[in-house]
Amino acid sequence: MANKRLGSQTVQLQNDVVIISTASIVGPKEGKGPLSEYFDKILQDDLFGEKSWELAESKMIKEAMKMAIAKTSYMMNDVDYIFSGDLLNQLMSTSFAVRDLKRPFFGLYGACSTMSESLSLASMIVDGGYSDLVLAGTSSHFSSAERQFRFPLEMGYQRPLTAQWTVTGAGCTVLSSKGEGPKVKRITTGKVIDKGIKDPNNMGAAMAPAAVDTIKTYFDDTKDDIDSFDIIATGDLGKLGMDIALDLIKKEGYDxxxxxxxxxxxxxxxxxxxxxxxGSGCGCSAVTFCGYIYNKLINKEFNKIMLVSTGALLSPTSTLQKQSIPSVAHAVVIQNY
Incomplete structure (x- = not known):
């Protein structure tokens, strides 16, 4: 019997799922941004000592996972499952990273929604009593994403003003059935939404309707109070997508x-x-949550937040075939109480 469900798409966890630690690694550009003080490690070189950007991204997520577990009293061998993914074909970055960690692995692809997707599934497996300790995370890299989804950097392709900058970063959370820290309370799993946007350089417009659908569904399902939140953070709609999302959700009756x-x-x-x-990319909401937002939760400056990572589910093949961009967004509500 699905007695943990609220409404059509939301679940309410009944047992403690505590985020006992996080870790974040970012590239040089991100390290010069306004959130720099919240990141655990800022790279001086986006190759991270590796021979390719893809291998650098793989090293980032592996190091983020090791850093996150090192902040706890546990060892990597205590981890029951790893939930993670990235933007690259066959989850290259994550798969190469976890082969060295030797823990049971669920590889995920939700495009840039992967941070909330990994948090959602990891939380449900802990709440269900299937695990006491799980890692959830994701990564992206500007140069590896450009090479796969757009044009080689060597071409010097001019980016239109609607384009976003894929974040070079990796974030990881450690979830436990016991311990101190903010707790995952509710999860709203998004539907795939497609409003016909075809421009891969305007993904904020493509993803905004998915974010709005998930946020609206959460409030429809739960009747929760918007004013009880300190922050509702979408993943990577960017400035244009954020403006679109605000307009669309107001039309749905939520301000x-x-x-x-x-x-x-x-x-x-x-x-x-x-x-x-x-910014955009899996690493965008991952490092913003694992760095900035988690720090605010730990210090009680935030007590209740909603993370709504957003993903554009396009591929190089679908773009070349002139297909529109399906999108998805998953919401995770995290509280100190």
Missing amino acids: ISKVYTDCGVEIFDHEKQDTHCG
Whole structure:
């Protein structure tokens, strides 16, 4: 009997699922942004001592996982499962990383929604009593994403103003059935939404309807109070997508403007860093949550937040075939009480 369900798409966890630690690693550009003080490690070189950007990304997520577990009283061998993924074909970055960690692994692909997806599934497996200790995370890299989804950097392709900058970063959380820290309370799993946007350089517009659908569904399902949240953070809609999302959700009868932000807007200085519409990529919401938001939760500056990582489910093949961009968003509500 599904007695943990609320409404159509939301579940309410009944047991403690505690985020006992996080870790975040970012690239040089992210390290010069407004959230720099919250990251555990800032790379001086986006190759991270490796021969390729893909291997550098793999090293980032592996190091983030090791750093996150090192902050606890546990060892990597105590971890029951790892939930993680990335943007690259066959989850190359994550698969190569976890082969060295030798823990049971669920590889995930939700595009840039992967941080909330990994948190959702890891939380449900702990709440269900199947595990006492799980890692959940994700990563992205500007150069590896550009090479796969757009054009080789050597071409010097000019990016339109609607484009975003894929975050070079990796974030990891450690979830436990016991311990101290903020707790995952509710999860709203998103549907795939496609409003016909075909421009891969305007993913904020493509993803905004998915974010709105998930946020609206959460409040429809739970009847929760918007004012009880300190922050509702979408993953990587960027400035344009964030504006679209605010307009769309107001039309649905919900005004979240007082508590709403977007990780893609927060992570870069829009005026000084020339990232056009802001940040994107799996690592965007991952490092913003594992760095900035988690720090605020631990210090009780935030007591209740909603992370809504957003993903554009396009591929190089679908773009070349002139298909529209399906999108998805998953919401995770985390509280100190």
